[in-house]
Amino acid sequence: MAHHKSAKKRILQTAVKTERNRYYRTRIKNITKAVLEAVEKNDKTAAAEAFKFANQQIHSLVSKGFIKKSTASRKISRLHKRVNAVEAA
16 A cells, blocks of 8 residues: 555556546447447448447547547548448449
8 A cells, every 4th residue: 555645646646547548448448339230230330320320429539538539530430331342232
């Protein structure tokens, strides 16, 4: 256990940030999973709606500084490619 006041504070801050990061990581996974499930069912409208929501949410995480712009672009691009494949079929 930490003995200094500043070290104790850092431990608390790390715990808060860890929880926040875990929440956002899980959120990204669940949003992505929703899009992929709609794609698996070949449901064009559901896939388009889920993708629209995913796009908004992932870009909001960029503005909060949780993920980098290029990472968000890569994730959105991969999802968009899957959604377009359903619409083309």
